Amino acid sequence: MSVAVLEPLRAVFTLPNDDPRKTVAVALALCLACSVVVSTTAVTLRPLQERNAALELKREVVRVAGLDDPGVSLSQAFERIEPALVDLDTGELIDGEAAATYSYRDAAQDPAQSTALEQDPAGIRRRPNRMPVYLVREDDALETIVLPVYGQGLWSTMHGLLALAPDGRTAKGLTFYEQRETAGLGSEVASPKWLGQWSGKTVIGPDGAPVIEVVKGSVDPSAPDAGQKVDGLSGATLTSNGVENLMSFWLGEQGYGPFLARLVESHE
């Protein structure tokens, strides 16, 4: 270290311990050292966190697609899944290669890759122009379509995956793998019990528009439209409304609507 730096340091260290200038200097040095440690740790751990998040997402896709099997490794199970990118405006599938590295979260922050929303029921402000989707085929026949969905709950943006049957209208499963709603209230949105009721529900009507509703209280099973309604979360109506709103956005014209219409047409 140069003499020019050492000299003021030496001057500080020779001050008596009860000198306020020494107290301030030591506090500043401590803050500087801590911030260096924290930022270095954050930078070095970032790739590891990203790898873990990617693995976690794969695990959730496999689970919601019903492909999780204790005897099969995650990578083996994921081999059955075909990731692809969808152009949301046209509904066209773009090549699958790009899907592996695509982040819809990054795209939503980039004005070149996203669109500002005027109608924004999901509370996401900008919609990525492309979204990843995951297709599961059995002997070339489409078996499951997994769609990432996200939107505002009461306290947080909830990120989830909706699995649809090949008719593009019937839910096979739903998961919310990231949310920060209140434990015991809104966070029940991620509980297997609440999510379990989604399987078999009609989420899109015969005219191609979203129909799924999250009702306050319980669904009357004898009601003719019970098949397109799920129970709301008790004591968490605002989180429940968030789920209904994000579904209506992502299953609608601004979301996967055009893609689902094309996909269903091509499989009819």
Ligand SMILES: Cc1cc2nc3c(=O)[nH]c(=O)nc-3n(C[C@H](O)[C@H](O)[C@H](O)COP(=O)(O)O)c2cc1C
């Ligand atoms: C500390 C606290 C945390 C809350 N967390 C949530 C929540 O995560 N999700 C939610 O919808 N409502 C939450 N609420 C309740 C809402 O403020 C609101 O009262 C509720 O959504 C209404 O639902 P209900 O009509 O089913 O009672 C919370 C309330 C309090 C006091």
